[in-house]
Amino acid sequence: MAVTNTxxxxxxxxxxxxxxxxxxxxxxxxxxxxxxPIVHAGIPVCYAARDPRDGTLWAxxxxxxxxxKLARSRDGGASWxxxxxxxxxxxxxxxxxxxxxxxxxxxxxxxxPEYANASxxxxxxxAFGHASQPGRLYAGTIPGGLFVSNDGxxxxxxxxxLWNHESRGGDLFAGDATSENRWNGTPASIxxxxxxxxIHSIIVDPRDANHVHVxxxxxxxxxxxxxxxxxxxxxxxxxxxxxxxxxxDWGHDPHFVTACPGQPDHLWQQNHCGVFYSDDAARNWKxxxxxxxGVHFGFPxxxxxxxxxxxxxxxxxxxxxxxxxxxxxxVARTIDGGQSWQTCRHGLPQENAYDIVLRHAxxxxxxxxxxxxxxxxxxVSEDRGESWQCLGNNFPPIYSVRFG
Amino acid sequence: MPRQQFPAxxxxxxRLNVMPTVQMTQHLYRFFPQLENRTxxxxxxxxxxxxxxxxxxxxxxxxxxxxxxxxxxxxxxxSIDDTVVIDRKTLSDRVPDGGTVYIFPALxxx
Numbered sequence: 001m002a003v004t005n006t007x008x009x010x011x012x013x014x015x016x017x018x019x020x021x022x023x024x025x026x027x028x029x030x031x032x033x034x035x036x037p038i039v040h041a042g043i044p045v046c047y048a049a050r051d052p053r054d055g056t057l058w059a060x061x062x063x064x065x066x067x068x069k070l071a072r073s074r075d076g077g078a079s080w081x082x083x084x085x086x087x088x089x090x091x092x093x094x095x096x097x098x099x100x101x102x103x104x105x106x107x108x109x110x111x112x113p114e115y116a117n118a119s120x121x122x123x124x125x126x127a128f129g130h131a132s133q134p135g136r137l138y139a140g141t142i143p144g145g146l147f148v149s150n151d152g153x154x155x156x157x158x159x160x161x162l163w164n165h166e167s168r169g170g171d172l173f174a175g176d177a178t179s180e181n182r183w184n185g186t187p188a189s190i191x192x193x194x195x196x197x198x199i200h201s202i203i204v205d206p207r208d209a210n211h212v213h214v215x216x217x218x219x220x221x222x223x224x225x226x227x228x229x230x231x232x233x234x235x236x237x238x239x240x241x242x243x244x245x246x247x248x249d250w251g252h253d254p255h256f257v258t259a260c261p262g263q264p265d266h267l268w269q270q271n272h273c274g275v276f277y278s279d280d281a282a283r284n285w286k287x288x289x290x291x292x293x294g295v296h297f298g299f300p301x302x303x304x305x306x307x308x309x310x311x312x313x314x315x316x317x318x319x320x321x322x323x324x325x326x327x328x329x330x331v332a333r334t335i336d337g338g339q340s341w342q343t344c345r346h347g348l349p350q351e352n353a354y355d356i357v358l359r360h361a362x363x364x365x366x367x368x369x370x371x372x373x374x375x376x377x378x379x380v381s382e383d384r385g386e387s388w389q390c391l392g393n394n395f396p397p398i399y400s401v402r403f404g
Numbered sequence: 405m406p407r408q409q410f411p412a413x414x415x416x417x418x419r420l421n422v423m424p425t426v427q428m429t430q431h432l433y434r435f436f437p438q439l440e441n442r443t444x445x446x447x448x449x450x451x452x453x454x455x456x457x458x459x460x461x462x463x464x465x466x467x468x469x470x471x472x473x474x475x476x477x478x479x480x481x482x483s484i485d486d487t488v489v490i491d492r493k494t495l496s497d498r499v500p501d502g503g504t505v506y507i508f509p510a511l512x513x514x
Binding site: 063064065066067069082084085087088117119120192193 | 432464467469472477478479510
């Protein structure tokens with residue numbers, strides 16, 4: 001059950017983990033966090049979350065053999081049902097991308113686009129619609145499709161304007177490409193034998209159901225203000241370290257993007273190339289990395305519910321190592337829009353730690369924060385990150401952490 | 405007691421009149437328990453028709469073995485007796501009377 005703390009934001013007593021070996025739910029009972037027996041045992045779960053509108057629990061199952069599936073529980077996790085698989089409609093195609101190799105000719109694919117029929121490889125993210133739209137759900141996939149449901153997940157439809165966006169080559173349902181495909185693949189797609197983009201962040205503006213941001217690896221941030229009929233790239237101020245044109249419109253690699261629910265124009269982005277902040281609904285981004293404090297590379301980012309200038313990251317060594325910096329695991333927090341960062345280490349291992357925390361594996365609810373690593377370590381803070389308590393060291397690799 | 409021996413031609417004659425059966429990895433029984441502990445018999449026809457028949461017994465089954473284009477999922481193997489199907493896209497390979505369709509996961513990892 002959710003209670004409200006003095007800051008007027010929900011302080012959740014449930015944590016959901018998506019792990020390599022199933023879904024783990026924690027309940028806070030008498031001030032102690034207690035895990036329930038694992039569900040979906042043995043099945044990779046890349047994302048699990050609770051819909052705050054009606055309490056439905058969701059898990060994205062990443063079956064290796066049987067295809068990606070969504071599972072839904074309407075009784076608080078006691079029982080789970082399969083939801084009809086998301087499916088690309090007939091004629092949904094994309095322009096194939098290839099993992100750049102030393103003999104790769106970048107002129108080749110743009111000169112002669114190669115098309116593939118779209119299949120859902122991974123349901124990377126589930127987001128819950130505006131309070132005024134009960135039953136509205138969003139799901140982001142590899143290969144870069146945004147699916148929408150208006151009936152609580154019983155049926156899903158591809159958002160075609162985003163799929164047909166000119167930055168992807170235009171309307172490939174109608175014929176061949178009319179523009180260049182500027183969306184690149186994400187390394188997260190390589191497991192599926194492809195190199196295609198993925199939508200991992202979906203942000204619905206609490207003030208306006210028609211205002212949604214999504215983030216794509218590897219393309220950038222895209223915004224709609226008309227309920228998904230048109231989409232506009234929002235990457236001004238973003239810079240890339242890995243391309244000859246660092247300020248290009250497309251090609252950016254957001255690892256995760258989130259917003260402050262109480263001040264939705266304040267967006268935070270942990271990017272491959274640093275931490276970025278916007279206080280104008282992503283119209284302009286500003287790099288707020290502080291490499292001297294270790295704040296630059298990482299995957300997850302969390303924003304405070306009320307104060308748009310407050311955010312947390314779990315920094316890592318960029319980017320060939322991808323593990324805790326100098327063997328010490330820490331969380332960094334800013335309360336001034338990224339002008340300064342404080343490191344929070346109390347209760348976290350400061351030697352021989354090699355953890356990496358993935359993009360969906362940090363969350364905040366009220367004064368509580370929680371994160372988990374692919375090493376199977378799980379930590380919770382009850383005081384905004386000042387101190388941390390370990391909830392276990394032997395979980396499967398943790399892909400997502402969400403308060404319920 | 406000595407085992408009864410059937411002449412080969414008699415055995416063949418019996419096979420001709422037996423409907424195809426479907427066997428599958430036990431992993432799939434977890435999601436479709438109604439398929440467990442029973443002999444799944446279907447009419448002879450294409451692999452596509454056979455899978456459609458199984459999907460009628462266990463709604464949703466097709467989504468586990470086929471992608472949205474109706475092709476076999478990348479890591480799903482399907483054979484008719486000991487012959488791996490050739491047409492993984494439209495599933496046109498024919499399953500004869502007496503044949504057995506095997507559905508199993510491709511192996512990877514150690």
